[in-house]
Amino acid sequence: MASPPINELTNRAREIFRLVVEDYLASGQPVGSKTIARRGEVNLSPASIRSVLSELEGFGLLAAPHTSAGRLPTDLGLRLFVDGIMQVAEPTQAERAAIEAQLGQPGPIEEALANTSSLLSNLSGAAGMVMVPQREAQLAQVNLVPLDDRRALAVLVGEDGHVENRVLDLDGPVAPGTLQEAGNYITARLRGRTLADAAKAMQAEIRSGKSELDEASQRLVEAGIATWSEDATKRPVLIVRGASNLIDESVATDLERVRQLLDDLENKQSVAQLLDNARQAESTRIFIGAENRLFALSGSSVIAAPYRDREGKVVGVLGVIGPTRLNYARVVPMVDFTAQSLGKRFG
Incomplete structure (x- = not known):
């Protein structure tokens, strides 16, 4: 109708x-x-x-x-x-400053994404969601540094200057020269590729016997490939914070709806697909109740906005999910401004 x-x-x-x-x-x-x-x-x-x-x-x-x-x-x-009908209430200057200050803090991008999800939850009184960027940065260099006899630190430097640290488990003590050889080998095969693409190429080269690495360096590279592959599969497609906000006094007579919503949030892949629908939007999108099949039973609303890098390319999507009685007038501009602030973290 x-x-x-x-x-x-x-x-x-x-x-x-x-x-x-x-x-x-x-x-x-x-x-x-x-x-x-x-x-x-x-x-x-x-x-x-x-x-x-x-x-x-x-x-x-x-x-x-x-x-x-x-x-x-x-x-x-x-x-x-x-x-x-709705008249939006733009964030105050103090609210804008607080959002920018929290998202502008230095640190790993994963930490910024988690902070954004918590921030959205606190602002809305509902659950905050941030979809992790799907694209992988192209890496320019890998340095392997010994931590102790059983561990080494892989320092991954992206072409955009972004740095990630990963810990590799070792079979036993490894000579510094072996670490350097393995690092040089990996770096040479990373240029112009993502880590996932480079890992596949290195694995194929090692299996075919074309690698010039000695046995110790080869084991080290294989350990890195295994760690990075496992790390990629464990990375969440969606970061959700504040789900407990969905349970308050007003839902005492509607616990089944809340249980259904929490079940929906457990299926992060499906929720991420919903958020992905907002990637092409110019601004914030609102999904209300049964307008989306995923939340038809729980009767929930989603307010979502894409966040972009400095070149205007969509990096990911963030949003808020809660009951259909969300304060749309306040939350919509908050989500939009938070998306703009998070986008500044991406070069």
């Missing part, structure tokens, strides 16, 4: 609809005619308000969970509100 365009509603119906949605988003409870009348923003009796509520229900914009209860907006109604 398609909702009527907002300009087809009478001014009276539009105002009452707005009051119902705003009250519902604030309380999470159905809104009755007496509640609207007490607000004093419309000069109508409760009986007249009930008549308008029935009209809006007929349009599919509102629903009554029980015969004697008030109304709450449907997914269709929330979509109409978000697209046609």
